[in-house]
Amino acid sequence: MAKAPASAWRTIPAEDLLVIDYEGGGRTIVQLAPAFAPVHVANIRALAGAGYWKNASVYRVQDNYVAQWGTNDDKAALPAGVVKRPPAEYTRPARGLAIRPFAYADSYAWKVGHAQGWPVALYRDGTASLTHCYGIVGVGRDLAPDTGMGGELYAVIGHAPRPLDRNIAIVGRVIEGIENLSALPRGTETLGFYKEGTVAKRIAGVALASALPPSERPSFQYMTETSPSFASYIQVRANRKDDFYQVPAGGLDICNAPVPVRRTPAP
């Protein structure tokens, strides 16, 4: 990865970076996925811009599953511009995604691979979805598919819960500071919720990187799947053989091939 040339990297737009700051310090940065859930992502940008998460918290931490945060208040007033009942953006047409498919079987989808820097599953009906890998961020919802507007978000902190694919809106992935969610004490109530009146962590504020002063704006790059460096990365992940790995796997699942992401190097 260190050897990948500059041409292998794409800078993530600042409006695609959601910066979550915790009370008492610590930060989690989420890269948003507007190409897969445009209405939900627009909602999240509007919520961040309006300071919606000012008194939010992480209130659910379920082992080997998810950490969830937000206001935990479905009666909170919504800022202007937020679509209260966004469409169920759980899949999108595969058309338009130049996916680089894996040569290896997937247990869930017709094909998997990467497109636009994201892990993607393709289905036989011509739809595509992001895949619920470690660190993926989705929109909590109630039973009805149109009940999640983006105010309550979760990150995967365990084995990829792929059965959620196509059943919930994925809006991004954690690219820095996952340990501020994954290492929290597990909630003791059903589904890892914290006891009424307690929370795992308080959120000081959430902002888009584009809303921060330029000098404080974090910047990240991902390795594009169209680069030879990425092809070589996948090849090595699937066939690692070295002093430790005596038997190459000869296969790979989409969630064991996280897209390489790095801080943008100083010019």
Added chain:
Amino acid sequence: MAKAPASAWRTIPAEDLLVIDYEGGGRTIVQLAPAFAPVHVANIRALAGAGYWKNASVYRVQDNYVAQWGTNDDKAALPAGVVKRPPAEYTRPARGLAIRPFAYADSYAWKVGHAQGWPVALYRDGTASLTHCYGIVGVGRDLAPDTGMGGELYAVIGHAPRPLDRNIAIVGRVIEGIENLSALPRGTETLGFYKEGTVAKRIAGVALASALPPSERPSFQYMTETSPSFASYIQVRANRKDDFYQVPAGGLDICNAPVPVRRTPAP
């Protein structure tokens, strides 16, 4: 699961339960897998019996990978009966395992399924291995395959690192108290190791359940893959459709089908 009859459950022998108690409270219980790594498991029983882990600690916590514990001292004297260089029990013959294979493709192995209450991968060369799922416990080792005698153990606390299959000895799985490992602060050094002189958690003692007084002996049961209840469990995991799951997965990976384990009910 609550509906499964008593005949679906098998009691785990007390000599297959490794009980890890932490200083300051908390406990993690590991079910050992003698059918897959007999020499390593015999070592672990001997180490527990000799109090080898009395001053041990959890000294490595790598996010989305493993938490590792032991003496972290490869010069520690070994108790009698411990094989210093056990054979590389990374696979075993598939023969003798009445595996219930999945109907779904696996990204790594020829077939996967369950046998004797464990998640198993079968390979075309006639070998079988346990699979590195969340909670699986393996033996830390150096580069040479015969360098792990069982004194340093790790548990998977992230997405299943399946490329480790066939490259390391799996000796069991955590069946209770995984959160005492998975929710620990991540180590700040390379590979999640803690800084020299610091540890994540101190271990007060490790004992086999069979060595505890009967009144303090924990007892667990697993659901056997030969039961109709288990078949129905797999069926539901792969095809969940309810008020929340609008689109059944139609597939399943071996690590999203953890073998149900419960405390043995009072008679």
